[in-house]
Amino acid sequence: MSDIIQLLPDSVANQIAAGEVIQRPASVVKELAENAIDARADSITVNIKDAGKTLIQIIDNGIGMSDTDARLSFERHSTSKIKTADDLFDISTMGFRGEALASIAAIAHVNVKTRQEDVELGTEIDIEGSKVITQEPTSCAKGTTFSVKNLFYNVPARRKFLKSNTTEFGHIMTEFQRIALANPEVEFKLYHNNSEIYILPKGNVRQRIVAIFGKRINPNLIKVESKTSIITIQGFIGKPEYARKKSGEQFFFINKRFMRSAYFNKAILKAYEQILPPETVPSYFLYFTADPSSIDVNIHPTKTEIKFEDQQAIWQILHSATKQSLGSNNIVPSLDFDQEQGFDIPVLSKDTEIKKPKIDIDPTFNPFEQNRPATSRPKSSKISLEKENLANWDQLYQGFEKENRPSDDFSFISNENKQQTLIDSDLSEKYFHFKNRFILTPVKSGLMVIDQKRAHERILFERFLNSLSSQAVVTQKTLYPKTIELDAKDHALLLDLKDDLKNLGFDIDDFGGNAIVVNGMPADSSNQEPEQIIDKFLNEFLSGEVDSKSDAKEKVARSLAKASAISSNQRLSSEEMREMVDMLFACQNPNYSPFGKLIVSIIKTDELEKRFN
Ligand code: ADP
Ligand code: MG
Secondary structure, three states, X not given: OOOOOOOOOHHHHHHHHHHHHOOOHHHHHHHHHHHHHHOOOOEEEEEEEHHHOOEEEEEEXXXXXXXXXXXXXXXXXXXXXXXXXXXXXXXXXXXXXXXXXXXXXXXXXXXXXXXXXXXXXXXXXXXXXXXXXXXXXXXXXOEEEEEEEOOOXXXXXXXXXXXXXXXXXXXXXXXXXXXXXXXXXXXXXXXXOOEEEEEEOOOOHXXXXXXXXXXXXXXXXXXXXXXXXXXXXXXXXXXXXXXXXXXXXXXXXXXXXXXXXXXXXXXXXXXXXXXXXXXXXXXXXEEEEOOHHHEEOOOOOOOOEOEEOOHHHHHHHHHHHHHHHHHHOOOOOOOOOOOOOOOOOOOOOOOOOOOOOOOOOOOXXXXXXXXXXXXXXXXXXOOOHHHHHHOXXXXXXXXXXXXXXXXXXXXXXXXXXXXXXXXXXXXXXXXXXXXXXXXXXXXXXXXXXXXXXXXXXXXXXXXXXXXXXXXXXXXEXXXXXXXXXXXXXXXXXXXXXXXXHHHOOOEEEEEEOOEEEEEEEEOOOOXXXXXXXXXXXXXXXXXXXXXXXXXXXXXXXXXXXXXXXXXOOOXXXXXXXXXXXXXXXXXOOOOEOOOOOEOEEXXXXXXXXXXXX
16 A cells, blocks of 8 residues: 655645634734734734734834844744743743744735834835745834735635624734733734724823723722732732623733633632622732743643642732732722822843842831821832731721820720721710711711611621521520411522521521411611511522522521611611621621622712812
8 A cells, every 4th residue: 555644735734733823813913912022012003904804914113123034933933032942931922932923924915024223124025825925125114014914815714714893803802902901011002994992002000901991990990919929919900899790801911921710710709709799700900920930831822821830829829919909998098099000010021030029118107197298108118908907997097086086085906807996985976877878987088988788788797607607696586476478489498598597596487388487586687577577588589690609508698688787767876876887897898798889988088178179
């Protein structure tokens, strides 16, 4: 029998390989934009026609290429970025495989114009289906312009497989956003069929996020920062009330490269547990910086999945950094969170020496010092969030008290939560009730407003969760056992939940027929009739989907907290308000109700002052 194995011609091999790197127009945008970043451009323009099916053009002002390099760049495995296999463990550029240009040239009509800074004439190359058609000198701006036309012109199956222009352009926007977010110090422009989609001036991370997602996101960003010897995590997370039904604003970057990670995503979701409205996802923009040798970007051809040496430790760091930022959100508005204007992420290059990160604390800085102009704080000093957190509660009241009352009039004790509880023999005039719904109380930075119903939901919910885990319940026996008629479905459901409810202090039994008997109610629930509470509980418990991820017990606790909380229309005495505020701030998450609704808001003194200008 004759031999049947042959070597594929290069053009066919290139086409096949191209399929792995270039799946759709968006992949071309990604590869070319990343090349521009690697070429140290600080301005990148992307021109798209017909969702990239007709034209994808990327103009950069980077270092450009020599005549020879320009020609060589289209060869497979041609790269200026690594030389030996060892370099694979120390990648600090976006590309390194030397495959992108070869792949693109195999399946499109490509024109490149490029010029290095120190030469007068640049070079222009036309290449089609891996064949160089022309190469000649040309006068052009410093940098490189790639124009990719008629993508997949020689791979009809691929071309047919492309989706509608809307879908394909959506993919392009996604890639563009990732690269633009990863490189805020680079100016980006995106045009589609000559209309302007994004003009993103150079800026810091916060400015870039706002430029892409709109002004509305700005007040909803909470800063995250954690520096440890294995990783630095910086960036922003969205406030719980900003959470969306759809995903789309979740971004992880590692050393300025977008990365996908279901594993790290969980660390964040876990930190938001119990403070997100059901079925919503939080936004996040988190930038990891790590020693390139501790990560492996080589495991996936399009490189969005990345392996870390210390996965679990990083998970923990990420989780607690997120949690800490959520905890400090809104409690400490008088601190410099508002003035903080984002940060610049360091550019990692091959020669960047990775130093063991250290946390700078300016020991003399006291954010609460009176009359200290904000600008007097040295720019370089950073205070860790933890320090700010610990200062929360006592400081919130201090200034106010100093000015208005003798200083021995109150004191603080700290509980195990490191939160501070206010105790005072007579603070009656400190709490004002408004519309029977809000508790108002002056604090250092302004006027604190607390939604009483949501506060009570939070207090009861945390207490219920504790009882579920510790079994320590306080039941208030009802004076007379109370019988309640239900329909068959509700009756069955309540009996199903009987044990959990009993753990929460809600003591019910089957009464036969479709009735139950209530023997006791959770202590501290509002003085509603048992019928009312049961009615509200069933309503809440049955509404919304039963999602498997939040466990059923927690759902029982949340629903019962809502059902038993006082209404938004109930008169409270000064003493009750004081108790409510105390209990609220002894909670782990005093800022948001178990349904993710805002509980506490502070009207700042300067906001008030402005109104009287
Ligand atoms: P890789 O990025 O993996 O090295 P590519 O095929 O994307 O492979 O690019 C091949 C080479 O072409 C790069 O290593 C770089 O030297 C050069 N190159 C590509 N795009 C540009 C650009 N916009 N500016 C300067 N050089 C470029
Ligand atoms: Mg590349």
